[in-house]
Amino acid sequence: MGQLGLGRHFGRLAPQLDGAFSADGVFAHDRLRFVDFVDDVEELLEEVAWQEQGDKEAADGFEEYVLRHYSG
Numbered sequence: 001m002g003q004l005g006l007g008r009h010f011g012r013l014a015p016q017l018d019g020a021f022s023a024d025g026v027f028a029h030d031r032l033r034f035v036d037f038v039d040d041v042e043e044l045l046e047e048v049a050w051q052e053q054g055d056k057e058a059a060d061g062f063e064e065y066v067l068r069h070y071s072g
Helices: 014-018 034-053 062-070
Strands: none
């Protein structure tokens, strides 16, 4: 997030998401639980939806969808 210049827009979440991946792009499961990461991303999407459309509900269902499809 910081490298993409988005940290100033999402100051609260950017530091949490920056540490989610190692330098090679692999999810850093040893530093962050996947469930917590998905929750943080949903919060980020809700914030973006609110800023862009004034509707946080546009991101509803993201966390449930990801966990249903990607958590083993």
